[in-house]
Amino acid sequence: MFKKILLPTDGSGYADQEIDRVTKLIADDGEIIILSVAGKLTSSAFQSRKNVRRVNKGMLDEAKDCVAAMKSKFPKGYNIRTMVKTGFPAETINQVAVDEEVELIVISSSGKSGLHKFILGSVAEKVLKTAETDVLLVHND
Template sequence: MFDKILLPTDGSEISKNEVERAIKILDDGGEIIILGVASKIEANTPFHNKKNVKNMNKAFIEEANANVESMASLFDEEVNLKKLVIAGIPSEIIIDVAEEEDVDLIIIAASGTSSMKKYFIGRVAERVLKGTERDVLLIHK
């Protein structure tokens, strides 16, 4: 059983399967941290319209918030939840949050489920596995 679990979500159906696993292995009184990572675009050339970049970044944050809220709604009210949305590179943010929050376990969707994708670990999941010393549970379906 685990006292503190990190659940990164991208809003995909596979990431929603993380909820079922987390509930089964969470200690009584434990905490689940739902993390949404928003993409972030920098206006670093004269060809980037700063207003458009700002609007896109705002939309990315809104989408990440919606993904976190959607996942949070799958838990019973008794579950101790913490919700975070951070802009950046997903694998780096996941690893950083896992360290900062001192989580016992990261539960992450491994990859897609169509054709050959189900046999490979996705890029974000692979980077998290290689970049953290925390325990990681990969969800395949």
């Protein structure tokens, strides 16, 4: 059993499988940290500061909604803390894992392949390759 598990979410709809794994692996007195990482745009010659602020606020609000939605799906009785950060998802997930001294990261893979995966990249794959913490990859089709 793990004392502290990091559960990153992007709101993609794979919460049920992730929650099932986490509830089986967390110690009775353990803590679950639900994390969502919001991107952050910077202004440029092509974007006004006002538009960039609006988009950044929207991404931050969406991240807050993601962690709240994930937390609401857990059965009662679990020690859950939510966290929202801005940055690059894989790097931020791994940094939070180190900073919070988690024992396990539980992250899902969408099962995408081919061109779709190439274009979008894979946060889960980057986390797996660069994490200093153990990672459980939950495969979703």
